[in-house]
Amino acid sequence: MNQFDHFNLLGPFYDLIFGRSTDHNMVRIAEVEKDHKLLDVGGGTGRVAVLFKDLVSQVLIADAAVRMLREAQAKGLRTINTESEKLPLPAHSFDRVIMVDALHHVRDQQRSMKELWRVLAPGGRMVIEEPDIRNFAVKLIALGEKLALMRSRFISPEKILAMCRFDGIDSKKIIKAKGIAWIIITKAK
Numbered sequence: 125m126n127q128f129d130h131f132n133l134l135g136p137f138y139d140l141i142f143g144r145s146t147d148h149n150m151v152r153i154a155e156v157e158k159d160h161k162l163l164d165v166g167g168g169t170g171r172v173a174v175l176f177k178d179l180v181s182q183v184l185i186a187d188a189a190v191r192m193l194r195e196a197q198a199k200g201l202r203t204i205n206t207e208s209e210k211l212p213l214p215a216h217s218f219d220r221v222i223m224v225d226a227l228h229h230v231r232d233q234q235r236s237m238k239e240l241w242r243v244l245a246p247g248g249r250m251v252i253e254e255p256d257i258r259n260f261a262v263k264l265i266a267l268g269e270k271l272a273l274m275r276s277r278f279i280s281p282e283k284i285l286a287m288c289r290f291d292g293i294d295s296k297k298i299i300k301a302k303g304i305a306w307i308i309i310t311k312a313k
Contacts, residue, residue: 148175149253149301149304149306150172150175150222150224150251150253150306151175151176151179153251153299153306153308154176154220154222154249154251155249156176156179156180156219156220157180157219158179158180158181159180159181159219160180160181160182160219160220161180161181161182161184161217161218161219161220161245162176162180162182162183162184162218162219162220162221162222163184163185163186163213163217163218163220163221163222163240163243164176164183164184164185164186164222164223164224165186165187165208165211165221165222165223165226165236165239165240166186166187166208166223166224166225166226166227166229166230167185167186167187167196167222167224167226168185168187168189168192168193168195168196168226169192169193169195169196169199170185170195170196170199170201170203172222172224173185173196173201174196174199174201177199177200177201180219180220182202183201183202184201184202184203184204184218185201185202185203185204186203186204186206186208186211186213187203187204187205187206188205188206188207188208190205193205207230207231208223208226208230208236208239208240209230209231209232209235209236209239210235210239211239211240211242211243213243214243215242215243216242216243216244216245216246217243217245218243218244218245218248219244219245219247219248219249220248220249220250220251221240221243221244221248221249221250221251222250222251222252222253223236223240223251223252223253224253225253225254225255227252227254227284228254228255228276228277228278228279229275229276231275233277233279233284233287234287237252237284237287237288238290240252241288241290241309241311244311245311246292246311246312246313247294247310247311247312247313248310248311249308249309249310249311250308250309250310250311251306251307251308252284252306252307253304253305253306253307254278254279254281254284254304254305254307255278255303255304255305256280256281256300256303256304256305257278257279257280258280259303261303281298281300281305281307282298284305284307285298285307285309288307288309290309290311292311292312293309293310293311293312294310294311294312294313295308295309295310296308296309296310
């Protein structure tokens with residue numbers, strides 16, 4: 125049975141509801157350089173990717189919701205319509221791969237993480253930003269998404285990090301602040 129597509133419905137209004145123009149934590153944590161290529165998986169309207177637009181050589185948003193991607197294209201961002209579980213992109217092709225507030229929405233979290241790792245170049249950095257389910261406010265959000273019949277599956281930052289059993293990990297860590305966690309994994313050169 126197909127589920128209701130919340131994100132295609134919200135596409136034209138998403139930035140008005142969940143705007144992000146002043147949050148630069150991801151930019152700081154990603155540690156980008158001008159010659160980097162950045163992939164934002166589940167990047168939707170480009171609300172985060174647009175912060176990188178003038179900081180790196182290339183930004184690409186991968187998302188399954190066409191109406192969300194139209195909003196990103198209106199911001200001058202390149203997009204690809206795809207599921208995170210099977211990215212139609214060459215291996216080792218991005219210096220930075222980010223996923224912001226999206227892992228809990230994907231069908232197969234483990235497979236998605238493997239795909240993010242696959243497209244990450246040697247020496248690259250993968251950053252997953254997710255709400256920390258142990259935070260009370262996040263628990264309320266999770267309940268709201270469940271009531272809205274979304275397929276969300278929130279897991280703790282430690283469980284996300286534990287899913288990252290990849291060959292070639294140089295370093296991995298978690299940063300937490302105000303109910304948000306950043307899972308940061310760097311690939312060996």
